[in-house]
Amino acid sequence: MNVQDYMLSVGQAARAASRAIARADTNQKNRALHAIADALLRDSAKLIAANALDLAAARQNGLEPALVDRLAVSAATVESMAEGLRQIAALPDPVGEMDDFTYRPSGIQLGKMRVPLGVVGIIYESRPNVTADAAGLCLKSGNAAILRGGSEAFHSNQAIAACVHEGLAAAGLPAGVVQILETTDRAAVTALVTMPDYVDVIVPRGGKGLIERISREARVPVIKHLHGNCHVYIDERADLDKAFAIALNAKTHRYGTCNTMESLLVHQAVAGAILPRLAEAYWDKGVELRGCERTRDILGNKVVAATAEDWETEYLAPILAVKVVDSLDEAIEHINEHGSHHTDAIVTEDYSRSRRFLREVDSASVMVNASTRFADGFEYGLGAEIGISTDKIHARGPVGLEGLTSQKWVVLGDGQIRQ
Amino acid sequence: MNVQDYMLSVGQAARAASRAIARADTNQKNRALHAIADALLRDSAKLIAANALDLAAARQNGLEPALVDRLAVSAATVESMAEGLRQIAALPDPVGEMDDFTYRPSGIQLGKMRVPLGVVGIIYESRPNVTADAAGLCLKSGNAAILRGGSEAFHSNQAIAACVHEGLAAAGLPAGVVQILETTDRAAVTALVTMPDYVDVIVPRGGKGLIERISREARVPVIKHLHGNCHVYIDERADLDKAFAIALNAKTHRYGTCNTMESLLVHQAVAGAILPRLAEAYWDKGVELRGCERTRDILGNKVVAATAEDWETEYLAPILAVKVVDSLDEAIEHINEHGSHHTDAIVTEDYSRSRRFLREVDSASVMVNASTRFADGFEYGLGAEIGISTDKIHARGPVGLEGLTSQKWVVLGDGQIRQ
Missing domain, CATH: 3.40.309.10 (Aldehyde Dehydrogenase; Chain A, domain 2)
Structure with a gap:
């Protein structure tokens, strides 16, 4: 399959799965989060072995030592990924929150409901623990996620993906809820950020170069964290x-x-x-x-x-x-x-x-x-964060579960019509 | 001056003015709104005469009768523009609203403040009353506005612009708070939607063709109203x-x-x-x-x-x-x-x-x-609306004053440092 067709199938699966995860109740989502954490801990040795392949390739390719460090997965890293997922499970579920209901002069009762954004595409570099974090945050906030990690972390990310899919299946959720791209082709990124029919928002995490390139190419809204001066x-x-x-x-x-x-x-x-x-x-x-x-x-x-x-x-x-x-x-x-x-x-x-x-x-x-x-998601009480936005619309600063949702209007009537 | 240089100067003036209008208090903004309304009513005959030039050109160019209708400005249109501005003045000012202050375990007190987006670019077609509406909504929400009306309404919009600037001056606000482009060159639109340093968000109002084109070209976030099926x-x-x-x-x-x-x-x-x-x-x-x-x-x-x-x-x-x-x-x-x-x-x-x-x-x-x-700003109690968003991030549905703002985080401390 060529990259375009592959990305189209990923997008379609994500859109379909986004409906299922938007409907899922909090218990089902939390069961998935704990099941993923359990699978990660059980497969710790497998993850470290997969990571060793990435580390060897990184050293061979002369990756900077600081970047090799960020790439490394130890037993402690796996434990902290699992712990992060359990913390996300413990956070309140923002989906479906209803607020601000008031009667309008016409007799309709108007309020707001917090809802997932739909499909979130996340593009990130080296650190494999972002894969578990991002999957967990999207899942809990009722979004389907398409994750594109760095090519240097390919084997690590695929090993984490296996645990994620096992956890989703254990909770009865479709695999399309979290898809971790199985290609490192650059064209996949371009496709991902230019599919407004299948992707609702892109969150790039990485260096300024990556983020500027994504923002330039994107035809989908981007929540970006450009830099912190x-x-x-x-x-x-x-x-x-x-x-x-x-x-x-x-x-x-x-x-x-x-x-x-x-x-x-x-x-x-x-x-x-x-x-x-x-x-x-x-x-x-x-x-x-x-x-x-x-x-x-x-x-x-x-x-x-x-x-x-x-x-x-x-x-x-x-x-x-x-x-x-x-x-x-x-x-x-x-x-x-x-x-x-x-x-x-x-x-x-x-x-x-x-x-x-x-x-x-x-x-x-x-x-x-x-x-x-x-200025940090944990210090602000959001739990984990998907990034820190330097944009002005939608969400500013640390973006947690709420930043991955928006509000729709709800009108409750008794047969009202416009005069 | 070529279009690029002109748009750069417009962008710089808007950015500078956005700081002044963000600081302005509610009384000052309301004074400007009423002064603009007064100037429009006083200049009603001038506006109708300027509009007659646009109508004559539109008929000569064979514009569809429905579009000619939308372009027409009567004494009643001017009155409703003025009334619209007075209604915006009567709405609560969202800027500076502070919410949700709670103490965090570290001892910092964390909350949110509602703030303007900065510079809002609005691109619209034929109806000249959008000029007054959009100027009023941006002004009240503390944003600087760059307005680009349709070329077919050029004379009408320039006549409205004169009233807007008179009102801003009367309230002691810089002219850069509302700029109505003095060119109908298409390149000005392209420049406007690709100046992320000077423009924070673009709101296109018009047909699907216009909105799709803007979304494709934009390098700045777009709040778009694509269509209503x-x-x-x-x-x-x-x-x-x-x-x-x-x-x-x-x-x-x-x-x-x-x-x-x-x-x-x-x-x-x-x-x-x-x-x-x-x-x-x-x-x-x-x-x-x-x-x-x-x-x-x-x-x-x-x-x-x-x-x-x-x-x-x-x-x-x-x-x-x-x-x-x-x-x-x-x-x-x-x-x-x-x-x-x-x-x-x-x-x-x-x-x-x-x-x-x-x-x-x-x-x-x-x-x-x-x-x-x-589903309408007035029925929802927002007052006037800048559009109805079909996007999923930031604001969904009718976008009023609040949709033209976002929230920043406020931390009140007593010398706290991270441990």
């Missing part, structure tokens, strides 16, 4: 101990996550007091500082001069851009202009400034006196 | 008097609207009882019936034999496709397969069947014992 702004009226703790945590808690601070903005009135103390702590941890001229005036030449590009960069590394600003206005403007609308925080004790920051910073998460590292 | 299903357990009233109203209240029924499905157990009565009433009103074989067995050869195409067609005319079905399952499957996910209704007194229809029919509006004609 997050800021902390230390205001003139900040509590400097809180500022120190937050700015340090937001940068150094983990370097490779999208909610890590990449640029620090400091009001000029407190720059002299807070920057030397912070710089010491950053340098202790091996963080390179790149600063504006005023930052370098305070901290000296150990700070590299920042270029225009630094303000735009998601380092994902122990590097931090630092800028001294004259005002809250300048900070807000800088963030809206150079940030990625992901997560930004102000440190201040000033009521009015905190309100302005919350309202005017155009980001998916805006914070007062808290570390940007909190 | 709406169904009424008369169940075996329907109250036949309600069924008669609803089926008649849903088809004949107005023929040209998207929430008009285009296909009638009737359970075989009641087809013999209800169809002859309904057919009489339809024929009295000049509605042509196209039926399946069983329908023709009951109603005779006056009913044209329906082809496969009839089940897919939005007639927007006094034509109705009629099908006798064996079961609720067949009805639901027919609607999900052939409908357009717009609005579908069941007539039944059966509790369990009503629940299944509501849950399983995958449409933006699902109704029990009410006419599909209720």
Whole structure:
């Protein structure tokens, strides 16, 4: 079968299965989730063996060590996949939630019902545990999923697929509910993102290159997580101990996550007091500082001069851009202009400034006196997340079960007609 | 200036203005809406004179009489535009609404704030009153708008634009808040839908051809209203008097609207009882019936034999496709397969069947014992609507002020850091 025909058959199976999973009750979906978890644990050795094939190929192909690391599946990885599925089973089921019923003047009673999106296509790179996560989130939210993992994880993903299908069958659900593509042909991705009749939304997870390419090609709506260029702004009226703790945590808690601070903005009135103390702590941890001229005036030449590009960069590394600003206005403007609308925080004790920051910073998460590292599905109480959206429509920020649903209108009448 | 440069300058002005309008308080936005309404009423004669130029050109170019009608602006049209703006002013302001604040285990307090989308591009055809409506809805919801009306309404739209800008200035808002394109070059549309840096969402309003073209070209999310192939299903357990009233109203209240029924499905157990009565009433009103074989067995050869195409067609005319079905399952499957996910209704007194229809029919509006004609922003209490979405993500069904906003996450902390 050629790729076009294969993808058409996948799309048709997904559309048909989406009706079955949309109707499934919560118990049936949870039974499937637990059955998949059981199968994964039982097949742990098989999964690790399949993964070994991928790892050997990756090393042979000279994949970067960091990527090889992300690809590796251990017994602990399998346990955490299974645990993730059990946590999804424990989350409340959003499907069918009804809200906001009120009578309209015509006598109809109008409300909303939360419903699955239908068929969700997920395109991701290297990490095989995404396969289990994504399958679980789509299943619980009543969607059919078409998963396209990286070619470097092909054997691992097929082994996980076998467990997923066993779990679906055990719960009496069709195999079309979760399909993991059996091809690594690039044309399959193009087909997937251009089948609006069979796919309702695409979630790409991966590097900026992948996401930009998908967004360009897609003829289906995309929920995308482009990048996280997050800021902390230390205001003139900040509590400097809180500022120190937050700015340090937001940068150094983990370097490779999208909610890590990449640029620090400091009001000029407190720059002299807070920057030397912070710089010491950053340098202790091996963080390179790149600063504006005023930052370098305070901290000296150990700070590299920042270029225009630094303000735009998601380092994902122990590097931090630092800028001294004259005002809250300048900070807000800088963030809206150079940030990625992901997560930004102000440190201040000033009521009015905190309100302005919350309202005017155009980001998916805006914070007062808290570390940007909190922008995360688990910290927000969503459970697992399918990604963190930097889009503005549908869902912003961490996307959990609710982000994989939408609301339809329900009208309950007694024979009403339009006059 | 070439079209590319012109559109870039429009996009930049819109992005800058979007920050100002997002910050504007409700009073300021309402002042602008009333000032625009005042200017429209004062300039009524000017608008009608500008419209006369468009009408003369339309007639000269042999535009269809129905389209010439839609293009015409009378004193009553101007009054209804002004009244529409005053109604938008009277609606609650969704911007800044905060909800769902709860403490998380880490001690952060997490909630959501409703915020504008940013810059909304609206592309529409002939009817000049859309210009005032769309400007008003975007303004009230805190968005900057870029409006591209049909070339056949160019003079009318420019005259309305002058009033809009006068109203914005009177309220101290920048002109960039509502820009009405001063070119009819097709390349301007292509530029508008491919500027993700300056435009956050596109709303196309018009025929299927326009919307399909925009969706194909767009590199920006699109909220689209593709078409309305709406169904009424008369169940075996329907109250036949309600069924008669609803089926008649849903088809004949107005023929040209998207929430008009285009296909009638009737359970075989009641087809013999209800169809002859309904057919009489339809024929009295000049509605042509196209039926399946069983329908023709009951109603005779006056009913044209329906082809496969009839089940897919939005007639927007006094034509109705009629099908006798064996079961609720067949009805639901027919609607999900052939409908357009717009609005579908069941007539039944059966509790369990009503629940299944509501849950399983995958449409933006699902109704029990009410006419599909209720699917409308005014009937739903949203006030004016920017369109009726047949998409599944973001907003389904009538899109009012809330559909032009999204929610961001707000984190209120006291110095919390991730452990």
